[in-house]
Amino acid sequence: MRCSLNLLASVVILAAPVAGLAQSPKFNVGTPLSQEEIKGFDFMVGPEGKELPPGQGTAKEGAVIFAKRCEVCHGQNGERGVLRRLVLGSPGKPFRGPFGAAEKDSVAYYPYATIAWDYINRAMPVPKPGSLTHDEVYAVTAFLLYRNGIVQETDVMDAKSLPKVEMPNRNGFVPAVPVYPPEPKPSWW
Amino acid sequence: MDSNGSGRRQFLKNAAALAGVGLGAGASAEWAARGETAKSEGKPEAPHDHRELLRRGARFSVDHITYYTPLQDYVGIITPASLHFVQYHASHFPDIDAKQHRLTIHGLVDRPLSFSMDDLKRLPSVTRIHFLECHANSSPMIHGAGNENMGPPVQYVHGMTSCSEWTGVPLSVLLNEVGVKPEGTWLVSEGADPGKFSHTLPMAKAMEDVIVAYGQNGETLRVEQGYPIRLLVPGWEAPFSVKYLRHVKVVDQPYHAWNEAMNHSVARPDIGGKARWYHYQFGPKSVITRPSAGLNMPGRGYVQITGLAWSGGGVVKKVDVSTDGGKTWKEAKLQGPVLPRAHSRFTFDWAWDGEEAVLMSRCTDELGEVQPSRAELFKNWGFSEEDSKKPQRSIHTNCMQPWKVARDGSITDAMFS
Numbered sequence: 001m002r003c004s005l006n007l008l009a010s011v012v013i014l015a016a017p018v019a020g021l022a023q024s025p026k027f028n029v030g031t032p033l034s035q036e037e038i039k040g041f042d043f044m045v046g047p048e049g050k051e052l053p054p055g056q057g058t059a060k061e062g063a064v065i066f067a068k069r070c071e072v073c074h075g076q077n078g079e080r081g082v083l084r085r086l087v088l089g090s091p092g093k094p095f096r097g098p099f100g101a102a103e104k105d106s107v108a109y110y111p112y113a114t115i116a117w118d119y120i121n122r123a124m125p126v127p128k129p130g131s132l133t134h135d136e137v138y139a140v141t142a143f144l145l146y147r148n149g150i151v152q153e154t155d156v157m158d159a160k161s162l163p164k165v166e167m168p169n170r171n172g173f174v175p176a177v178p179v180y181p182p183e184p185k186p187s188w189w
Numbered sequence: 190m191d192s193n194g195s196g197r198r199q200f201l202k203n204a205a206a207l208a209g210v211g212l213g214a215g216a217s218a219e220w221a222a223r224g225e226t227a228k229s230e231g232k233p234e235a236p237h238d239h240r241e242l243l244r245r246g247a248r249f250s251v252d253h254i255t256y257y258t259p260l261q262d263y264v265g266i267i268t269p270a271s272l273h274f275v276q277y278h279a280s281h282f283p284d285i286d287a288k289q290h291r292l293t294i295h296g297l298v299d300r301p302l303s304f305s306m307d308d309l310k311r312l313p314s315v316t317r318i319h320f321l322e323c324h325a326n327s328s329p330m331i332h333g334a335g336n337e338n339m340g341p342p343v344q345y346v347h348g349m350t351s352c353s354e355w356t357g358v359p360l361s362v363l364l365n366e367v368g369v370k371p372e373g374t375w376l377v378s379e380g381a382d383p384g385k386f387s388h389t390l391p392m393a394k395a396m397e398d399v400i401v402a403y404g405q406n407g408e409t410l411r412v413e414q415g416y417p418i419r420l421l422v423p424g425w426e427a428p429f430s431v432k433y434l435r436h437v438k439v440v441d442q443p444y445h446a447w448n449e450a451m452n453h454s455v456a457r458p459d460i461g462g463k464a465r466w467y468h469y470q471f472g473p474k475s476v477i478t479r480p481s482a483g484l485n486m487p488g489r490g491y492v493q494i495t496g497l498a499w500s501g502g503g504v505v506k507k508v509d510v511s512t513d514g515g516k517t518w519k520e521a522k523l524q525g526p527v528l529p530r531a532h533s534r535f536t537f538d539w540a541w542d543g544e545e546a547v548l549m550s551r552c553t554d555e556l557g558e559v560q561p562s563r564a565e566l567f568k569n570w571g572f573s574e575e576d577s578k579k580p581q582r583s584i585h586t587n588c589m590q591p592w593k594v595a596r597d598g599s600i601t602d603a604m605f606s
Contacts, residue, residue: 025366029312030302037303038295041436044377044387046444073251083251098462101455101582109451119447122385126252126280129383173454173466178443180375180391180469187472187502187558188569188587189465 045118049163052117055134056158059151062143065136069125077147078107087147094149094168107144111173113165117141117157138162245272246340246348252384253278256413257348260478260497261341266318266532268351270405275413276323276349276427278448279384283433287417290381292363292401296439299368306403306417309358315400316356317423318531320499322471323349324426324453327586329563329579332604341483342602347476347590350499352532355421356404361396364439373439377446378420380433387446388431389467390422392439398423401434424470424501424530426585428453443467455584459571465585470501473560474587475508475535475552486541486598494521494537500554501530507553508535514547514591514603515562521550529555546594547603563588563604580605 045051066078075081084105089095095108103109107116121137123129132140142157151157151165175182246257256275258268268274287306295301326349332342339345369392376395380386390399400421403410410416415432422429428448438444443466454464475498480486494512498505505527509518524534535550552560561569566588567577593603 025300025368027312027362027366029308030304030363030366031308033293033295033301033303038293038301041293042295042438044379044436044438044444044446046377046440046442048442099456099464104451104454104456111450112445115445115447115450122379122387123383123447126383129385172456172463174460174463175466178467180393182467182469187470188561188566188585 043118043122045114045121047112047114047163049114049117049159052114052159052162053134054159055138056156057135057137057139057142058156059139059143059146059153061135062139062141062146065132065140066143069132070140073126078144079147086144089149091146091153092149096168097172099169099172106148108148108150108167109169109172110167111170113141113145113150113162113167116144117162245275246344247338248336248345252280254280254282254413255349257340257344258351259340260343260348260350260476261481261484263478263497264534266352266497266526266528266534267406268353268532270353270408270411270414273321273351273353273405273411273414274323274349276325277382277413278386279382281383282412283382285381285417285433290417290435292418292434292437294363294367294437294439296376296437297370297373297441298364298439299370300366302363302367304363309401309403309418312358312362314356315359316354316404317398317400318352318354318526318528319421319423320350320352320530320532321421321427321430322351322499324428324468324584325586326350327474327476327588327590328581328583329586329604330582332580332602341481343476343478343481343483343590346602346604349427350474350497350532352497352499353405354407355400355402357400357402357418357421360399360401360420360437363401363437364395367439369439372441375440375443377438377440377444378431378434379436379438380415380419380431381435382433386428386431386433386448387444388429388449389443389446390420390429394422394425394469424503426468426471426501453584455582457570459569468585471499471585472587473500473502473505473552473554473558474498475505475550475560476590477510477548477550477592480548480594480600481592482600482602484600486594486600488598489541489543491538491540494539494548496535496550497532498523498535498550498552499530499532500552500556500558502558503529503555505533505552506555506557508533509551509553510535510537510539511549511551512539512546515549515589518551541594543596545596548592548594549589551589561588578605 073083078086088106088108138157145151248255254277258274292304335345376390402421418434419432420430456464477496498508508521510521511518521535521537527533591603
């Protein structure tokens with residue numbers, strides 16, 4: 001705590017430029033993007049799921065796709081495999097921690113269900129990320145949530161239902177909602 | 190995970206993959222000529238050579254490509270681009286055509302825009318020297334994990350920090366062109382790598398000193414450093430500095446992309462077993478690079494102790510050196526230039542009397558913060574003394590590194606002994 005005052009001073013300075021943000025372009029460089037173009041790449045999904053596209057899927061449908069496209073790395077039902085163990089707990093019985101280095105790989109650790117959809121959609125499966133349809137991504141997400149005991153096998157996952165899924169580790173992070181500038185703390189914190 | 194045998198096989202596979210994406214036929218020919226894995230220059234008796242890929246400590250797993258900067262051979266403050274550390278979260282580097290590449294900025298903005306490389310290069314540029322450090326650098330868990338591909342301890346324990354002269358457009362210039370709406374308080378950025386590495390960034394930092402970099406140490410950004418463009422977020426943990434940058438979305442809250450929300454968070458006892466969400470800047474840090482573990486003392490008498498110090502909080506104010514394991518300290522010389530959020534080189538004149546010694550360095554930054562010992566850091570994090578002696582997985586680690594000199598002149602890593 002020996003430096004909290006200094007830290008405070010530095011975050012105040014950091015915050016300052018936002019207030020002075022100028023709004024008119026100075027160089028007029030760059031090509032305007034249409035809403036149509038943006039729709040084609042706007043797939044970084046936030047906690048509220050605003051970017052989730054139309055489509056839907058259930059765990060039952062996801063099981064088939066998972067076996068075909070994901071099992072080779074993540075093992076049967078995501079429980080074993082050469083890579084990350086995606087499933088802890090079991091249907092109806094979610095894993096609630098503690099989360100060590102190995103448990104952290106599981107979907108049970110995610111604070112938001114939308115993260116699973118987002119990562120599967122953009123980064124999976126290796127080696128052909130982006131090759132699943134949106135319906136398939138919803139289905140695989142539903143399957144992993146079901147195997148982790150978080151949703152029912154028949155629950156339909158779509159742009160409306162997925163952000164509402166209550167994740168068991170939602171409160172496993174500090175601060176619960178990040179703010180910036182952060183509360184002044186020494187850097188080890 | 191990396192047993193020597195599988196590490197070797199994986200390495201050869203990756204070597205082939207690297208050659209495939211144009212890292213250079215020369216490199217793969219070198220590997221083939223040796224008929225084996227890359228070995229670092231770690232051993233002091235190894236002949237010097239400039240075959241750069243061979244000098245990097247290397248480690249591969251199915252979803253990571255890691256290179257460690259050979260800090261033991263590093264002089265001055267600039268890391269050559271060829272020796273810059275790499276911590277990459279996919280199995281192969283992307284093959285991006287810079288002519289086709291576009292950076293889009295959209296979301297909570299008045300004028301969503303797409304920038305070509307020509308657009309970016311005609312805008313006002315800045316060139317600044319900054320360190321970049323992986324948030325997992327110096328993690329206690331890695332102290333015992335070395336193998337012959339990874340170099341000596343100073344390389345594989347601390348070699349995920351490097352320092353370069355970066356050139357590019359201030360992100361604030363681009364954000365001004367698109368016009369950020371008042372509710373746009375955060376950004377989320379996406380890379381064009383196979384894993385679509387994504388990260389959140391607070392708007393205040395984006396407007397302060399972040400660079401969209403296309404140059405490193407006087408040359409075009411290299412493939413493994415994010416060619417054709419990357420974010421460079423000075424002083425902050427490296428995952429903020431998204432490589433292969435292609436989309437920036439202005440948003441009103443942190444987006445908790447996969448890597449930041451789960452892969453990069455580690456539970457800590459002092460916060461009730463919860464994980465800290467978003468570490469920002471690195472604290473004050475330093476390490477003695479020579480003499481260090483795996484090397485040998487050149488003999489009794491004069492030897493210059495040298496190392497690197499840096500802080501995400503700004504300028505390094507002073508570095509102290511101890512040769513008796515932290516009982517007594519003396520101030521080292523800062524060689525200069527001493528720049529904010531950059532590696533600084535320190536030196537310390539020493540006469541070795543042939544007796545056992547434990548060498549340590551301690552950095553104090555311009556905020557007045559002092560680099561902690563391992564015991565202090567782990568106590569802060571709520572670990573028991575017993576647990577603090579176990580090599581734990583941790584991130585955001587900035588504790589002091591002790592090197593133990595034995596009477597026979599051999600040097601070992603004394604972090605956990």
